[in-house]
Amino acid sequence: MKKVFSNSIFRWALVILAVFSSGGSFAQTKLRFEISYPASISSAPLTGRMFLIISRKDSTEPRLQVGRYGTQFWGADFEKLASGKTVTIDGSTLGYPINALKDVPKGEYFVQAVLNKYTEFKRSDGHTVWMHMDQWEGQQWTRSPGNVYSEVRKITIDPAKSETVKLEVTKVIPPISVPADTKWVKRIKIQSQKLTKFWGHPIYIGATILLPKGYDDEPGRMYPTVYQQGHFSIAPPFRFAENPANEFYKDWTADDAPRFIAVTLQHPSPYFDDSYAVNSANNGPYGDAIHEELIPEIEKKFRCIRESYARLLTGGSTGGWESFALQVWYPDFYGGTWSFAPDPLDFWNVEGIDIYKDKNAFYKEYEWYKVPTPNTRIPATGETRLTSEQRNTMELVNGTKGRSGGQLDVWSSVFGPVGADGYFKPLFDKKTGVIDPSVAQYWKEHYDLRYYLEKNWATVGPKLVGKLHVICGRMDDFFLNFGVYKMEEFLSKTTSPAYGGSFTYGDRGGHSWRPYSNGELLKIMDAHIKKMAPAKSTTSKAN
Structure with missing residues (x-):
C-alpha cells in the first residue's frame, strides 16, 4: 500500500511538472500562422499590429x-517589420473570445x-509613442x-496537427468617401494647430452641419445651435x-418645427474614435481645440447666435458624458444639456467596477468568495452578457498599451495620467x-463629475441652474x-x-x-x- 501511494505521488509530480513546463497547458498546439506583406505595400519597414x-x-x-x-481573432505587435x-x-x-489557439474546435473556417x-508620434510632452493614426x-x-x-x-483548422499556414496581406483599404455637401448638410474639416503641436x-477635427428649413431664403436670420455629441460619424x-420617408426629415422640415442649426463634431484621437471633447494628459488639448478653433470656424461660416443661451448640447452614451461634461466645465458657453445614458458621471460604477473600493477590476471579493464582475447585461432579463475580464481581454487582443480603441482603454486615456513609457498609466x-x-x-480629482460639482457648487452652481437634464434607463x-x-x-x-434641472428614467x-423622439427633443x-x-436677444429673429 505504501509503495502504491508513493508511485501515485510520483506520477502526479510528473503531471504537474509537465503542466508548468508547457506554460500551464496540458496540450500545446504546433499549429501556427505566418503573415507577411510584399514589397509593393511598403519599401520601408512597418510598425503596427497584425x-x-x-x-x-x-x-x-x-x-x-x-x-x-463577434468572431474569433488574435493580434500580435510587430516593430520595423520588413517586407x-x-x-x-x-x-x-x-x-478572443477563445483565448488559446489550441482550444479552437477542429473544423472548416474562413481565414x-x-x-x-x-x-x-513625437509629442510635445517629450514622449514618443506609436499609435494608429x-x-x-x-x-x-x-x-x-x-x-x-x-x-x-477557406481552410481546415486542426490544433492537434503540426502545420504552418502562410498568409500575405496585399489589399489596401481605400480612403473614406465623404459625401458631397447638399442644400441641407455641410461639412468642415480643419487641421488643429493646438493638437498638431501636442x-x-x-x-484634424471637423463638423457636420445640418441647416434649418428656409436657411437660404432668409439671409439675415440667426439661429440657435444644438451640438450633438457622440462616437465618430x-x-x-x-x-x-x-428622404421624405425619414421620420426626422419630416420633423426637421415641418412648417411648425423650431429652427436650429444642428452640428455633430468629429474629433478622433490616436486612442479612440472620439476624444471626449475635453483636455487630457494623454490625448491633448481637445477641449481647447474644439472651443477655440472648431466652433469659432463654425460660427464664422454659419449664422449661429453667438450667445450661451442659444448653444445647446445633447448626446447619448459617450455623447451623454461629453454633453454633460461640457455644460459643467464650460457653464458660460452653453445654455443647457439633454444627456442620454451618459458614461459614468461618478466612478463608483465604471461598467461594473467600483474604482474606489474594488481591489480587482475582474471580480468582487467578499469574506469567503469571489464573484466575477459583470460588464454588460441584457436589460430584459438582467443576465450577464460579458464579464469585465472578457471585455478587457477583448481590448487587449485589439491592442496593447491601451491602443485597442476600446471603451475601457479610452476612459484610461482621457481620465488617467501619463505613464512612464508615454502611454497612459492604466487604472488596472x-x-x-x-x-x-x-x-x-487621479480619475477622481480630475474627471469625476459628481465629485467636481460637490466641491465647486458654490461657484459653478449658479451658472448651471436649469441647464442639466439627464435621461437614462434603469436597466442600462x-x-x-x-x-x-x-x-x-x-x-x-x-x-x-x-x-433646477431634471432626471428622467425608464424603469x-x-x-x-x-x-421621446428627436423632433420632440x-x-x-x-x-x-x-x-x-435675455430680454434683448436675437431669439425673436431666430424662431
Whole structure:
C-alpha cells in the first residue's frame, strides 16, 4: 500500500511538472500562422499590429465580423517589420473570445489577416509613442484606410496537427468617401494647430452641419445651435436623411418645427474614435481645440447666435458624458444639456467596477468568495452578457498599451495620467485586473463629475441652474444608470442655488431607451431657449 501511494505521488509530480513546463497547458498546439506583406505595400519597414481572424461564415469578410460579440481573432505587435518577413500567430498568442489557439474546435473556417499600421508620434510632452493614426474612419482597424488585408481563404483548422499556414496581406483599404455637401448638410474639416503641436503630427477635427428649413431664403436670420455629441460619424445630426420617408426629415422640415442649426463634431484621437471633447494628459488639448478653433470656424461660416443661451448640447452614451461634461466645465458657453445614458458621471460604477473600493477590476471579493464582475447585461432579463475580464481581454487582443480603441482603454486615456513609457498609466492591469489606487485617485480629482460639482457648487452652481437634464434607463446595458443615481442624489439636495434641472428614467429601459423622439427633443429645447433668453436677444429673429 505504501509503495502504491508513493508511485501515485510520483506520477502526479510528473503531471504537474509537465503542466508548468508547457506554460500551464496540458496540450500545446504546433499549429501556427505566418503573415507577411510584399514589397509593393511598403519599401520601408512597418510598425503596427497584425491580426488573424477566423469565421464559420463568409456572408461578410471575417475582418468585418470582429466585435464585442463577434468572431474569433488574435493580434500580435510587430516593430520595423520588413517586407517578406513574418509575424507569427501560434499557441502563445492571446485571442478572443477563445483565448488559446489550441482550444479552437477542429473544423472548416474562413481565414483572413489584417495589418494595422502605427504612426510614430513625437509629442510635445517629450514622449514618443506609436499609435494608429485615424484616417477619418473612427479608429476602426478593420476598415481604416491604408491598412492592408489578405484574401479570404477557406481552410481546415486542426490544433492537434503540426502545420504552418502562410498568409500575405496585399489589399489596401481605400480612403473614406465623404459625401458631397447638399442644400441641407455641410461639412468642415480643419487641421488643429493646438493638437498638431501636442502630437507632433497633423491632427484634424471637423463638423457636420445640418441647416434649418428656409436657411437660404432668409439671409439675415440667426439661429440657435444644438451640438450633438457622440462616437465618430460623418453622418448628419439626428440621423437626418434627405428622404421624405425619414421620420426626422419630416420633423426637421415641418412648417411648425423650431429652427436650429444642428452640428455633430468629429474629433478622433490616436486612442479612440472620439476624444471626449475635453483636455487630457494623454490625448491633448481637445477641449481647447474644439472651443477655440472648431466652433469659432463654425460660427464664422454659419449664422449661429453667438450667445450661451442659444448653444445647446445633447448626446447619448459617450455623447451623454461629453454633453454633460461640457455644460459643467464650460457653464458660460452653453445654455443647457439633454444627456442620454451618459458614461459614468461618478466612478463608483465604471461598467461594473467600483474604482474606489474594488481591489480587482475582474471580480468582487467578499469574506469567503469571489464573484466575477459583470460588464454588460441584457436589460430584459438582467443576465450577464460579458464579464469585465472578457471585455478587457477583448481590448487587449485589439491592442496593447491601451491602443485597442476600446471603451475601457479610452476612459484610461482621457481620465488617467501619463505613464512612464508615454502611454497612459492604466487604472488596472489588463491581465490580472489589479487596480492601481493612485490612478483611481487621479480619475477622481480630475474627471469625476459628481465629485467636481460637490466641491465647486458654490461657484459653478449658479451658472448651471436649469441647464442639466439627464435621461437614462434603469436597466442600462452597461450599468451607467448607477452613476446617474449618484449625480441625482447630489443635485437633488443642492441649495443656494437649487440645480433646477431634471432626471428622467425608464424603469425597464436599456442603453438605447428614449422617452421621446428627436423632433420632440427639439421642441423641448426650443421652449428652454425662449425661457432662458435675455430680454434683448436675437431669439425673436431666430424662431
